[in-house]
Amino acid sequence: MRKILLLQPPVRDFYDTAIRLQPIGLCSLKAAVGKYLPACQVEVRDFHQGRGRSTIALPAELAYLRDYYTGPDRSPFCTFSQYSHFGASFEAIAGEVAAARPDLVGISALFTPYYREVLACAAAIKNKINVPIMVGGSHVSCAPQSILAEPCVDYIVRGEGERPLVEFLAAVDRGGELAHVPNLGFRKNGGLIFNPLEANFPLRELPSPDYTDLPVGRYLYGRRPVCFLLTSRGCPHGCAFCSVHLTFGSRYRRRSPASIVREMEERYAAGYRVFDFEDDNLTFDLAAIKELCRLIIERFAGCELELLAMNGISYASLDDECLALMRQAGFTHLNLALVSADQGVLAAVRRPHTVGKFVEVVATAARLGFRIVAHQILGLPSESLASMIETLALLARQPLLIGVSVFYLTPGAPIAVEFPEMTATDFFLSRSTAMAIETEHCRRDQLFTLFVTARILNFLKGLTVANDEAILSELLAGAAPERDRTGLGLSLLATLFAEKQLYAVDRNGRRPVTRFDPELFFRVWKAIGTLTTQDGRRIHLQSRELS
Missing domain, CATH: 3.20.20.70 (Aldolase class I)
Incomplete structure (x- = not known):
């Protein structure tokens, strides 16, 4: 195998951690193959970061969350509103992979909840091009059968991947036996084979x-x-x-x-x-x-x-x-x-x-x-x-x-x-x-x-407090109208104290956050006493706020 394509797949969730997406694991595999098998050409492609976002239907398994994540909310206390696909579409990924014509495709499966996206990538690629697909990453290490049992996946690697990938490529090139490749999983005679785990390169x-x-x-x-x-x-x-x-x-x-x-x-x-x-x-x-x-x-x-x-x-x-x-x-x-x-x-x-x-x-x-x-x-x-x-x-x-x-x-x-x-x-x-x-x-x-x-x-910890100490009731009384995030947050907080009800805010006005339990909130509130901001200022949460 002389041309290997390693890809980071998209994910689907309510939010994305955009600043922590550099695929260091895939790039480590590329470097290891480059050192030990320099004749192989390895390319890393990130189909997640910078490849767009699209709102998709909430999966049936998460339908119960509609009572909690109820829609757009511009308050500073908002949670989530839309379930999204972060990254390129599976069809686009398959098209790019087919155009590259690799001899092997490797897909990263880092996080368990996104294993379906990994399998969707593999299936879409298989529909476009007949190429062996290998999957590795933390989810594979934890639940290898969940990936290798799928017909769109040919090989899996448990544990650290540098030595297994290098030895797999070397074995394939010389027509050797895959049974000696550490950490490798593959199918044979209708069964799933998991080779013993061994140490990585130092x-x-x-x-x-x-x-x-x-x-x-x-x-x-x-x-x-x-x-x-x-x-x-x-x-x-x-x-x-x-x-x-x-x-x-x-x-x-x-x-x-x-x-x-x-x-x-x-x-x-x-x-x-x-x-x-x-x-x-x-x-x-x-x-x-x-x-x-x-x-x-x-x-x-x-x-x-x-x-x-x-x-x-x-x-x-x-x-x-x-x-x-x-x-x-x-x-x-x-x-x-x-x-x-x-x-x-x-x-x-x-x-x-x-x-x-x-x-x-x-x-x-x-x-x-x-x-x-x-x-x-x-x-x-x-x-x-x-x-x-x-x-x-x-x-x-x-x-x-x-x-x-x-x-x-x-x-x-x-x-x-x-x-x-x-x-x-x-x-x-x-x-x-x-x-x-x-x-x-x-x-x-x-x-x-x-x-x-x-x-x-x-929200309170992020407030700019003029003096070393402040009293929340005074901050609420002196709050500006709801023209900005701070004013809106203080207004909603004042309403929470007055009405024992938290509200979300959208373009139609306020709506109750029905699953929020004010009684539990006030239990927490009473336990705090004095809040410290991120800058070290103290805000006294006086009991009269709750009366």
Whole structure:
């Protein structure tokens, strides 16, 4: 096989994370084949980012969400309104692939809820051109049968893909036996064959991802080109809701700081100015991240540079020195996963973190000038509603924005053994927007209400407050008319207090958000006491607002 086309497929959902779409995995495969099999021609095509958006019908499995996502809403507390196809159409993808006439097509299946889009791409391509199709990625590692059982897919790869792809191509070229290709899945005599999993090439031997098929200006953070980096693979934490170990294993492997900086220098020379570290556990090796930061400070002194870690940072290993070095090196934001403020819940989901450490890290990071987002998971099976309220209240009191995700089940995650075996529908519903899993502690209306409450709290956290402290009643009384987002938000909030009813706003005026539970909202409100804005100002939420 001399011509390989690797593609990133479109997705379908209520929203898209447009700034985190650079296909680093596919570009890593291209680089590995280029090193070990230079006679092969590999091209990466992204059919997701920058390929359009179209509104499509809400799937039948999500019909229950019409009661929650009720249509356009221009309020700052809005959720979702339209279900969309993000990327090129399946027909357009098939046409482009057929025109390229590759010898092998590889499709990335990163996220379980979008596995249908992967299969739709494969089926459309097969209808246009008779070409073998291989699928890899996190979903394949977690549920390989769900992909390989489909007739439009010929091969799958579990785990990390560089060595399996290289050895597969080499075996095909020499007419060898596929049984010796690690991690490969294929069909034989009507059955599904899954070869044993083996280790990938050592990280120190892998070349940097080859982004040459993707224009530098295609992926932006703000208005500046952003480049994804990986300094490590694997996460030793083993959180019960996470299945990353099935792709990268539990053994933590790290590149040398010097090799990372060399890659950054090459990317900087190519025009990239923002670097996003997409590691699953960037700061696990504290000595290594400190050394990396020192090298970046030395090599990029006086350069325009911004560093991010949008995949999140584990705060368990952070200390004051590391945070200071990260800030000096160019990190501007911290994404921290608190998950829950209940230490018992953290233990139940195998999180090796403490709430006290979280509060310490936030205080230090805020003092250093980081913009912080902290994440909570709503609806964990072991968590009570009271615990979720306390977590949200704790986050409201910190100088950060709140990121909430509704718990969803991932195939292969340790917690999955507590549930019935996942079906194809369960795979499709494996997304936060579906609010698919209700527990004895928390029903869907409550999940929705807490999600919207977090948006209300973030609205307040983003307000410009003239003094170090403010009283909410005075902010509401002095609010400008509904000419802008701030005025509209304060007006809706005042109405919520007066009428015990939240409203959405469209071109026809206001309409009630019927699934929002004001009683639960006010429980959260009372638990907060004083809210801290992202800039560290304090807004006192006086009890008379609720009377």
